[in-house]
Amino acid sequence: xxGVKLIGARPSPFVIRVEIALNLKSxxxxxxxxxxxxxxxxxxxxxxxxxxxxxxxxxDKAICESLIIVQYIDEVWTSGHSxxxxxxxxxxxxxxxxxxxxxxxxxxxxxxxLAKGENEKLAAANRLFEMLxxxxxxxxxxxxxxxxxxxxxxxxxxYLDIALGGFLGWLKAAEKLVSMKLLDEKRTPExxxxxxxxxxxxxxxxxxxxxxxxxxxxxxxxxxx
Amino acid sequence: xxGVKLIGARPSPFVIRVEIALNLKSxxxxxxxxxxxxxxxxxxxxxxxxxxxxxxxxxDKAICESLIIVQYIDEVWTSGHSxxxxxxxxxxxxxxxxxxxxxxxxxxxxxxxLAKGENEKLAAANRLFEMLxxxxxxxxxxxxxxxxxxxxxxxxxxYLDIALGGFLGWLKAAEKLVSMKLLDEKRTPExxxxxxxxxxxxxxxxxxxxxxxxxxxxxxxxxxx
Numbered sequence: 518x519x520g521v522k523l524i525g526a527r528p529s530p531f532v533i534r535v536e537i538a539l540n541l542k543s544x545x546x547x548x549x550x551x552x553x554x555x556x557x558x559x560x561x562x563x564x565x566x567x568x569x570x571x572x573x574x575x576x577d578k579a580i581c582e583s584l585i586i587v588q589y590i591d592e593v594w595t596s597g598h599s600x601x602x603x604x605x606x607x608x609x610x611x612x613x614x615x616x617x618x619x620x621x622x623x624x625x626x627x628x629x630x631l632a633k634g635e636n637e638k639l640a641a642a643n644r645l646f647e648m649l650x651x652x653x654x655x656x657x658x659x660x661x662x663x664x665x666x667x668x669x670x671x672x673x674x675x676y677l678d679i680a681l682g683g684f685l686g687w688l689k690a691a692e693k694l695v696s697m698k699l700l701d702e703k704r705t706p707e708x709x710x711x712x713x714x715x716x717x718x719x720x721x722x723x724x725x726x727x728x729x730x731x732x733x734x735x736x737x738x739x740x741x742x
Numbered sequence: 743x744x745g746v747k748l749i750g751a752r753p754s755p756f757v758i759r760v761e762i763a764l765n766l767k768s769x770x771x772x773x774x775x776x777x778x779x780x781x782x783x784x785x786x787x788x789x790x791x792x793x794x795x796x797x798x799x800x801x802d803k804a805i806c807e808s809l810i811i812v813q814y815i816d817e818v819w820t821s822g823h824s825x826x827x828x829x830x831x832x833x834x835x836x837x838x839x840x841x842x843x844x845x846x847x848x849x850x851x852x853x854x855x856l857a858k859g860e861n862e863k864l865a866a867a868n869r870l871f872e873m874l875x876x877x878x879x880x881x882x883x884x885x886x887x888x889x890x891x892x893x894x895x896x897x898x899x900x901y902l903d904i905a906l907g908g909f910l911g912w913l914k915a916a917e918k919l920v921s922m923k924l925l926d927e928k929r930t931p932e933x934x935x936x937x938x939x940x941x942x943x944x945x946x947x948x949x950x951x952x953x954x955x956x957x958x959x960x961x962x963x964x965x966x967x
Contacts (some may be wrong), residue, residue: 592830605817
C-alpha cells in the first residue's frame, strides 16, 4: 500500500513526536493503533529488532525510532518550513540536545513512576527538574522571545521543540504524581512560555493527551515495578 | 583559533569514528590528546554536559557525540564522497543501525571486560556475536561484494561502516579475552571480508590501535569493576 501509515499509541511521547512532525508538514496519514501489551503482526514485521512504536510506513518501507523518523519526514517532504535547522552547526546542536533529552527524560519519568517511597520519587523529580533548568539555559542562549523567536527552532517548531515537546504531557503528569512544579516560574520561566506556545500550536493541538488520561493509562497498563 | 581540532584519545572507538570521517574528507586537523582519568580544561569547556571525548572544534565551535560529529563533517565538507547515503530511506536505515550498534556494542564490551567468571564473560561475548550475526544479515541484504559493493555504504566507507568499524579494534581485543572468534567464517563470512577491506582502507590505516595496545590500555586504565 502506498501512502503514509503511523503505527503507534496515543500516550507514547515518541509517537507524539512523529504526529507533530507529520502535522507540521501537512501530511495525511493513517494511524494504526497498537494495544499496549500486545504486538500487532504489522509492528513485529515492521520493527523486528526493537518491537517498538513508533514506526512510520511510507510507500511500503518501515522507518523506526522517533528522532530518525522526524529527520526522515523533514528530508522527504522538503517543501515548507524545515524541521531541522539549515546550518550544520545548529543541526549538530539540536541533535545533541535531542539525544540528551532521550537519555534523561524517559528514564527519569520511569524512575519517578516506579519510585519506592518519597525520597526516590523526589530524586527522580529532581533529575527531571535539573534537565529542564539546563534546557532553560539552552533556550535563553539560542532564542529570544523579544526577537520573536518563541521556539528552540526559531519562530516555528523545530527538531528540538519536537524532541522535548513530545514529553510535555508526561511531564505534567509527573508534576501531579510528585505534587511539585517541574516547569517553574522562577527557574524555568522561558520554558513555561515555550510550553504554552508549543501546546497552542496548530500542529500540536489534539495530539498530546490530557494529564488525567495519561495518569489513567499509567495506572492501567504500565508495569508497577 | 580557526581550523579543526579533535579532542580525543587513540583507544576510544568513538574518537576513531571521527578520525576516519576526517580522513575520508581529507581534512587536516590537530589532535589534542586527553589523558585517561583527567579532564583537560579544553574538554571541560567544550563538553561541559557529558565531559566526554570526542569533541570536534571547528572555527571555535564545539561539536560533541561521535555520530553527530560524523554527520556534521559530512554536512560541512560536502565535496567528494558523501558519508551518509543520499536517499532519505537509506539514510534512516543507516542511522537506525548505527544507533543499534551504539546501544549494544559498548555496553557488551564493558560487560565482557568486567565479567565475573566465565559464564558472565561468555554471555557478554554471545551478545556481541548476536549483534554481528544480525549485522551480517543487514550487510547481505544491502550490499553485494559481487556487485562491487564492499561496504555498508556501497563501494566506499560510509556512515554505518564508520559506526561499526570504530569498534573493530576492541572487538578483536574481546576475541583475545574470551579466546573465541566473534567474526566467524561460518556465521559472519561477509563481515569478515568487510572488516579486512575496512582496515586496509587509506582512511583507516594507522587509526585503529593494535590489539595488544588496547589490551594493555584496558589493563592499565579502565576500571576493574
